[in-house]
Each structure stands twice: as C-alpha cells, then as structure tokens.
Amino acid sequence: xxxxxxxxxxxxxxxxxxxxxxxxxxxxxxxxxxxxxxxxxxxxxxxxxxxxxxxxxxxxxxxxxxxxxxxxxxxxxxxxxxxxxxxxxxxxxxxxxxxxxxxxxxxxxxxxxxxxxxxxxxxxxxxxxxxxxxxxxxxxxxxxxxxxxxxxxxxxxxxxxxxxxxxx
Amino acid sequence: xxxxxxxxxxxxxxxxxxxxxxxxxxxxxxxxxxxxxxxxxxxxxxxxxxxxxxxxxxxxxxxxxxxxxxxxxxxxxxxxxxxxxxxxxxxxxxxxxxxxxxxxxxxxxxxxxxxxxxxxxxxxxxxxxxxxxxxxxxxxxxxxxxxxxxxxxxxxxxxxxxxxxxxxxxxxxxxxxxxxxxxxxxxxxxxxxxxxxxxxxxxxxxxxxxxxxxxxxxxxxxxxxxxxxxxxxxxxxxxxxxxxxxxxxxxxxxxxxxxxxxxxxxxxxxxxxxxxxxxxxxxxxxxxxxxxxxxxxxxxxxxxxxxxxxxxxxxxxxxxxxxxxxxxxxxxxxxxxxxxxxxxxxxxxxxxxxxxxxxxxxxxxxxxxxxxxxxxxxxxxxxxxxxxxxxxxxxxxxxxxxxxxx
Numbered sequence: 001x002x003x004x005x006x007x008x009x010x011x012x013x014x015x016x017x018x019x020x021x022x023x024x025x026x027x028x029x030x031x032x033x034x035x036x037x038x039x040x041x042x043x044x045x046x047x048x049x050x051x052x053x054x055x056x057x058x059x060x061x062x063x064x065x066x067x068x069x070x071x072x073x074x075x076x077x078x079x080x081x082x083x084x085x086x087x088x089x090x091x092x093x094x095x096x097x098x099x100x101x102x103x104x105x106x107x108x109x110x111x112x113x114x115x116x117x118x119x120x121x122x123x124x125x126x127x128x129x130x131x132x133x134x135x136x137x138x139x140x141x142x143x144x145x146x147x148x149x150x151x152x153x154x155x156x157x158x159x160x161x162x163x164x165x166x167x168x
Numbered sequence: 169x170x171x172x173x174x175x176x177x178x179x180x181x182x183x184x185x186x187x188x189x190x191x192x193x194x195x196x197x198x199x200x201x202x203x204x205x206x207x208x209x210x211x212x213x214x215x216x217x218x219x220x221x222x223x224x225x226x227x228x229x230x231x232x233x234x235x236x237x238x239x240x241x242x243x244x245x246x247x248x249x250x251x252x253x254x255x256x257x258x259x260x261x262x263x264x265x266x267x268x269x270x271x272x273x274x275x276x277x278x279x280x281x282x283x284x285x286x287x288x289x290x291x292x293x294x295x296x297x298x299x300x301x302x303x304x305x306x307x308x309x310x311x312x313x314x315x316x317x318x319x320x321x322x323x324x325x326x327x328x329x330x331x332x333x334x335x336x337x338x339x340x341x342x343x344x345x346x347x348x349x350x351x352x353x354x355x356x357x358x359x360x361x362x363x364x365x366x367x368x369x370x371x372x373x374x375x376x377x378x379x380x381x382x383x384x385x386x387x388x389x390x391x392x393x394x395x396x397x398x399x400x401x402x403x404x405x406x407x408x409x410x411x412x413x414x415x416x417x418x419x420x421x422x423x424x425x426x427x428x429x430x431x432x433x434x435x436x437x438x439x440x441x442x443x444x445x446x447x448x449x450x451x452x453x454x455x456x457x458x459x460x461x462x463x464x465x466x467x468x469x470x471x472x473x474x475x476x477x478x479x480x481x482x483x484x485x486x487x488x489x490x491x492x493x494x495x496x497x498x499x500x501x502x503x504x505x506x507x508x509x510x511x512x513x514x515x516x517x518x519x520x521x522x523x524x525x526x527x528x529x530x531x532x533x534x535x536x537x538x539x540x541x542x543x544x545x546x547x548x549x550x551x552x553x554x555x556x557x558x559x560x561x562x563x564x565x566x567x568x569x570x571x572x573x574x
Contacts, residue, residue, distance in 0.1 A: 041424070059492070085455060093452045096445065 005150045006032070006129045009162035010138040017139045018046040020160040024143055029153050032125075032142040035134035043139070054114035061110020062103050069102025070095055129167050138163075185555065188548040195545010198538045212271040213526050214539045217518040218546040219268060220375060221399065223261040224368070224392075225511070225550070228400020229254035230310050231364050233317065234357035237350075243428050246420040249321060249564035250411070251404050255314050256553035258307040265303055269296055277525055278381040290381055295374055302367040309363050313356035316342075316349055323563045331560060368393035376518070379525035383462045385451070391443040398436040399514050402507035405429055407554065409500035409507075415567050423498035430497030433507070437491065441484040465524045471533050475520050482513035515543065 011017045017034060021043070024031040034043055073095040081089055134140040141162070145153045150166070157164045202211025232251040236244045272292055273279060283290055315338060322339045326332075342349045369389025377388045385391075408426065411419045451459045467476040487510055496502055519535065527534045558564060 087455075093449060097449075 003147075004030075004144045005147050005153075006142060006144045006167040007150070007153050007157065008035075008129065008131055008165045008167065009141045009143070009157035009160060010131065010133060010165060011141065011160070011162045012138060013161070014040055014042055014139065016161050017141060018042050020141050020157070020162065021046045023156075023160070024141070027156070029143045029145045029149065029156070032129070032144055035130065035140035035142070037135055037137065037139070040139075052118060054111060054118050057114025057118075058107050058111040061113070062107035064110070065103040065106025066099050068106065069099035072102065073098040131165055140165075185552070188551040188555070191544045191548030192552065193545075195542050195548060198541035199545065202538050202542070208271075209274040209526065210534060210536070211538070211542070212274040213519075213522060213534070214542045215271065216268065216275055216375065217515060217522065217539075218543055219261070219264045220371070220518055221511070221515050222257065222546045222550055223264070223371075224396035225399050225403045226254045226257035226261055226553075227306065227310075227364060227368065228396040228398070229404045230258075230314075231361065231397055231400060232404055234313055234360045234364075237317070237353050237357050238361065243425075245422075245425050246565060247404065247408055247425055247429055250408055251400075252314055252317060253407070253554045253557040253561075253564060254400070254403070254550075255310055256557035257550055258310055260549055260553055262303055262307060265299065272296075275526075277379060281381065283381055286381060290378055295378075299371060299374055302363075302370050306360070306363045306367040309356060309360040313353060313360050316353045316356060318561060318563075319343070320346065320349055320353070321561075321563045326562065328560075335561075364396075365390075365393050368396050376521050379522050380462055382458060385447050385459070387443065387447050387450075391440075391447060394436065394439050394443045395514060395517075398433075398440045399511050401429065401433045401436055402510045403550075405433060405507045406504050406511075409504045411565060412500045413504075418567050419565060420567075426500065426503065427494065427497045430491060430503065434487070434491040434497075437484060437487045437510070441488075466520055471530060472520060472524055475516060475533055479513050479517045479520060483510050483517065 009020060011020065017036075017040075021031065021034065034047065036043055074090050077089050077091075083089065129142055131138070131140050141157075143153060143157075154164050154166070199211055199215060202208065202214070205211070229251045232244075233248045235241075236248045236251075241248075268275065276290075276292070278290055279292070289295075315335065318335050319339045319342055322335055322343075324336060324339060324343075328336060369392060372389045372392025376392065377383070377385065405426070408421050408429065412421045412426065448463065451463055466472045487506060490496055490506060496506075519533075523530070523534060
C-alpha cells in the first residue's frame with residue numbers, strides 16, 4: 001500500500017462531467033473535486049454539496065449587530081439624559097439608523113469570519129493537483145485511488161471520454 | 169420517438185375566463201350599488217384605491233421587462249416576456265382614469281377649501297389634464313417598447329389577426345436587423361423607465377398626497393414609484409408561480425428563476441420600507457405640526473394605528489423575515505400566498521394614506537364587504553387582460569410538450 005494516486009480526467013463537455021461525477025461517486029474510487037473554467041449549475045447539482053454554513057455566520061453577525069447597535073444608542077443616551085427638542089431620551093426612530101448600520105457592519109464581519117473558517121484555505125492540495133487547462137477549455141475531474149487501482153481509474157476516465165493526467 | 173410541440177399557455181378554453189368575467193360583473197355591480205347608496209363617496213374611495221393599485225401593478229410589471237433589457241440581464245429568462253403581458257391592462261387603466269373624472273366631487277376633499285395659493289396647482293382642469301397627458305405618454309412609451317420587444321420574440325409561423333398582424337408587419341421590416349430592433353427597445357425602454365418615475369411621482373402627488381392638501385413630503389413621489397415596482401414584481405411572481413404550478417418546468421420557468429425574482433422582490437421590500445422610513449425620519453426630526461399631524465393621525469391614533477401596524481408587518485416585517493430563507497423563494501404555492509398578502513397590504517396602505525382625509529372623524533376603519541367586491545372586479549379585469557395578451561402572443565410563454573408518438 002503506497003501513497004494515494006491522484007488522477008484528473010479532462011473533459012470538454014459539461015454533461016460528460018456530470019455523468020463522470022455521478023459514476024465516480026458510485027464507484028470505489030475517491031472523488032475529490034471538479035475544476036471548472038466557469039460556474040456551472042449542472043455540475044453544482046451533480047456534486048450535491050453540503051450547504052455552506054457561511055450564511056449562518058452572516059445571520060448571527062447581523063442579529064448581534066442589530067441588538068448591539070440599538071443597545072449602543074440607547075445606552076449612550078441614558079448615560080446623559082439630555083432632552084433635545086422635546087424628543088424622548090430613548091428615541092427609537094432615529095436609533096434605527098444606528099441599528100441598521102451596525103447590522104450591516106456586523107453581518108459583513110460575520111460573513112468574513114465565516115469565509116475564513118469555512119473555505120478550507122490555504123490548501124496544498126489545491127495547486128498541487130491542478131491543471132492550467134482547467135482555466136481554459138477543459139473541465140477537470142480529480143479523483144484518487146490506491147496505487148493498485150490506478151490503471152482502472154485511468155481506463156474509467158478514458159471510457160467517459162476524457163484525457164487523463166496522472167499526478168506524480 | 170419524441171416530438172416537440174409548442175402550445176400557448178392561455179389558449180385553452182377554460183371556465184377560468186367565465187370566472188373572471190363574473191368577478192368583473194360582481195365588482196361593477198358592487199360599485200354601481202355603492203354609487204346609488206347613501207355614501208357614494210365610499211364607492212369612489214374604493215374605486216380610487218383600486219385604480220391606483222392595479223395601474224401600479226401593470227406599470228411596475230412592465231417596468232421589469234424594460235429594466236431587464238436595459239441592464240442586459242439574462243437571468244430573468246421567460247419572466248421578462250411574461251411581465252410584458254401586464255401591458256394589456258394599460259388601456260383599461262387609462263379608461264378607468266377617465267371614469268375617475270365623473271367622481272371628482274367625491275374624491276377631492278380640497279375642492280371647496282381655501283388652499284392658500286395652492287389652487288394654481290390643485291384645480292380640477294389642470295390636475296386632470298396633466299395626469300391625462302402623463303398617463304398617455306407613459307402608456308404610449310410602454311407600447312412603443314412592447315412593439316419592438318414583441319417583434320424580437322415573434323413567431324411568424326403562427327396565424328394572427330388584429331394586433332398580431334400589426335406586429336407581423338413590423339417583424340417583416342425588422343427581423344433581418346435584430347441589432348436595430350434591440351437599439352429601438354433600448355430607446356423606448358429607457359424613456360419608459362424615465363417616464364415611469366416621473367408619471368408615478370405625479371400620480372402620487374396628485375391622487376394620493378393632495379388629499380391632505382396642506383401636507384407635503386418631497387419624497388412622496390419616489391415612494392410611490394418604488395411601491396409600484398414592488399407590487400408589480402409581486403404580481404409577476406404570482407403569475408409565474410401559477411404557470412409553474414400548472415405546467416411545471418415545461419413552462420420554461422425553473423425554481424432558479426423563482427429564486428432570482430424572489431431576491432429582487434425581497435430587495436424592493438427593503439427599498440419600500442426604506443423610502444417610508446426616510447420620509448418618517450425627516451418629519452420626526454423636523455417636528456413641524458404641519459407635517460407631523462399626517463403621521464400621528466395614521467400611526468398613533470385610533471382607528472388608523474392598528475391598520476398602520478398591520479401594513480407594516482404584512483408588507484415589510486413578514487416578507488423580510490420569511491424571504492431571508494432561500495428555499496421558500498422557490499416554493500410557488502408559498503410565494504403566491506406571500507405576494508398576495510403583500511399586494512393586499514399595499515391595498516390597505518392606500519386606504520391608510522387616503523382614508524383619514526376622506527373620512528374625517530371616522531370612529532372605525534371604513535372598510536366593508538363592498539370594498540372587497542370592487543377589488544375583485546379589478547382583479548377580474550387584470551386577469552382578463554393578461555389572459556387576452558398571453559393567448560394573442562403565445563410566444564411569450566411557450567409550453568413545451570413532449571409527446572410520445574409511434
């Protein structure tokens with residue numbers, strides 16, 4: 001049992017990628033990822049990825065911001081009870097602006113925090129097993145297998161109509 | 169072997185048409201009954217609200233197509249063509265506006281008031297002439313845009329008479345030069361968008377804000393056209409969802425279309441609330457009695473305050489919280505309900521803006537069953553108009569049917 005072998009099937013056709021991804025998932029080879037020169041709904045559907053958690057980070061950030069913004073405005077007002085032109089000390093209508101801005105600010109922070117923790121970067125696998133043609137006219141389907149299965153995976157990709165690149 | 173046939177969405181004869189006609193008759197009867205009753209002003213109030221709401225829906229929905237073209241957006245797919253069908257309500261809206269003239273003495277509470285110099289602007293002949301011309305220009309521009317937009321999608325193999333023949337003759341001239349056709353769409357569409365903002369502002373000032381002739385809010389016009397786009401999108405979503413429910417993805421509409429337009433609807437929900445808030449904010453800070461009484465009567469005093477909160481929840485808080493969710497935007501049944509709630513909310517919002525001025529000293533909200541019946545009549549008119557348009561131009565929604573043969 002040596003180290004795992006990484007092979008990339010390079011496809012020119014979107015639908016063939018979808019078919020290959022589906023068959024790879026059903027096979028004994030380990031499906032790794034797809035490199036695509038442009039965003040593709042079909043491939044996204046075939047990958048059937050888990051829903052990203054980034055949205056939740058953003059939502060929580062936004063709620064914290066909303067509560068925090070209103071709290072800040074209310075807290076600072078009651079520290080110095082100065083009545084301005086007959087308005088109540090805790091004047092909700094103008095505080096909406098503070099609350100709104102803080103919501104957006106904290107939602108953005110939450111979003112960035114979510115991205116940093118969820119995007120799995122930096123990754124040494126990403127560039128190590130990458131073919132520059134995937135930024136050109138090819139879709140790259142990356143899969144890995146035991147060294148003994150390498151020929152099988154190679155044939156599998158060829159049968160699907162791909163050019164194969166073997167990563168050393 | 170499979171064979172593809174294209175069938176129009178509105179072409180099938182169905183009892184729905186009779187239902188819509190019945191709705192119109194019910195609405196007209198309720199309106200007629202209201203006019204002969206002791207309070208004809210109530211019937212006219214309902215008529216005015218419905219005229220404003222349904223015209224705004226038609227204008228706002230057509231705006232969607234123009235905006236999609238101007239921004240070169242591709243995501244809208246069949247929705248763009250679908251939104252053009254709302255233009256069929258334009259002629260009706262124009263006639264309904266003319267009918268409004270008959271009820272002028274019931275509609276404008278400032279007719280016999282001392283307006284302190286404002287009578288230069290607020291007098292019946294000038295008001296009706298400028299709104300008449302404004303709507304005329306808006307609708308002509310809308311049809312000009314449509315004339316070119318329909319040629320772009322035109323299918324000459326289908327037989328036609330009337331308007332279809334007219335479009336066909338244009339298509340024969342222009343079909344070889346699509347770039348020119350698109351340039352013309354850009355020109356007409358651009359002017360339509362521009363006229364939309366100006367004319368809807370004018371309508372907002374003249375037919376809604378002027379009911380309280382001493383109250384002004386400079387942003388009221390902008391608030392009015394943002395609202396119109398908001399309800400226009402809502403109605404478009406309802407129409408798209410109905411087609412999706414009936415024909416599934418054969419209608420060309422996919423859940424991702426519903427998702428995308430749901431996001432736009434969500435954005436305009438926020439924008440509507442924002443335009444409300446920025447007016448409120450200025451009035452709150454200025455604290456001038458001439459301005460604050462309008463807000464106080466509507467949001468703090470009975471009987472209107474309950475209505476104000478209902479509208480705020482139905483048109484902003486509810487949709488905002490619900491539409492945060494992605495999946496819900498792709499559920500057609502749910503979106504139909506949500507958009508209907510929003511449109512009813514905007515109906516009530518018109519009542520809130522007009523009501524206190526038209527019903528001085530009201531003890532309860534002037535809302536009765538006849539308001540609902542009159543509104544149903546307008547709904548019937550809108551449905552008939554859209555149906556007519558979609559059956560005349562089946563290219564707009566192509567229902568693909570894959571038939572198994574042999």
